[in-house]
Amino acid sequence: MSQAALPSTIAAAVDHELVIKKSRFLAHLAPVSSVAEADAVVARVRKGSWDARHHCVALVVGPHAEQQRSTDDGEPSGTAGVPMLEVLRHRAVTDVVAVVTRYFGGVLLGAGGLVRAYSSAVSETLDRARVVRRQVLTEVMLEVPHADAGRLDNVLREWAAQHGAVLGGTEYGAAARFTLLVPPDAVARLADDVAAATAGALVPRPGASRVVDVPA
Structure with a gap:
C-alpha cells in the first residue's frame, strides 16, 4: 500500500441547515464503506424528505478516494453535485456521502448562487463533523x-x-x-x-x- 497520506473520513453522521433567500438547504453527511451503502443513505434521505424538490448528492468511497460520483437532481447542470464533490475532494475526505435536500423558497438564486449554496452546505456540515x-x-x-x-x-x-x-x-x-x-x-x-x-x-x-x- 502507498505510504502517501491517505484521505480522512468522518466518525458519525452529521446534519446542518442553511436558509438562503427563503430556500432551505438541509445537508446530511454520513460515513459509508461502499457505493451501495451510500445509495441506501440517499434513499433514506429521499424517503424522509419526500416533499422536497431536490436531493443533490456527492460521494467519495475507497481508501484512496477511488470512486467518486455526484448528481444535480434537477438543479441546473454543474450547480450542485459537482460543487459538493469539490468540497469533499478539497477537504481530502473519503468514505463519505453528502446529500443536500433543497426546499425551494420562491426566489431564484442563479447559477452562482446555487454553487455557493450547495458548496457552503457541505463545507459547513463538514466543519461540524468529527474527522478521523x-x-x-x-x-x-x-x-x-x-x-x-x-x-x-x-x-x-x-x-x-x-x-x-x-x-x-x-x-x-x-x-x-x-x-x-x-x-x-x-x-x-x-x-x-x-x-x-x-x-x-x-x-x-x-x-x-x-x-x-x-x-x-
Whole structure:
C-alpha cells in the first residue's frame, strides 16, 4: 500500500441547515464503506424528505478516494453535485456521502448562487463533523511471559505514544500476547527497542499492513 497520506473520513453522521433567500438547504453527511451503502443513505434521505424538490448528492468511497460520483437532481447542470464533490475532494475526505435536500423558497438564486449554496452546505456540515485520520499501519504481535506482562505493557504503551503506533488489546493464554499497529518504517525500531528492553529475549512478529482509523 502507498505510504502517501491517505484521505480522512468522518466518525458519525452529521446534519446542518442553511436558509438562503427563503430556500432551505438541509445537508446530511454520513460515513459509508461502499457505493451501495451510500445509495441506501440517499434513499433514506429521499424517503424522509419526500416533499422536497431536490436531493443533490456527492460521494467519495475507497481508501484512496477511488470512486467518486455526484448528481444535480434537477438543479441546473454543474450547480450542485459537482460543487459538493469539490468540497469533499478539497477537504481530502473519503468514505463519505453528502446529500443536500433543497426546499425551494420562491426566489431564484442563479447559477452562482446555487454553487455557493450547495458548496457552503457541505463545507459547513463538514466543519461540524468529527474527522478521523487514516494511516497504513503494520500489525505486530509480541508474546510475553506473564511475569513480565505488566512491565512490558508500560514499555509498549510509552513506545506507541512516541512512535505514532497504536497498542491494541492483550490476549492471555500460555503467555500474554500484545498487538500493536505500527507505522511500517518503525517496525525495525520496535524490534530493536524490544530487544534492548528484554536483553534480546523477546522478538516481535510483524504481520500484514492495513488501513486503520486513528484518533485525530
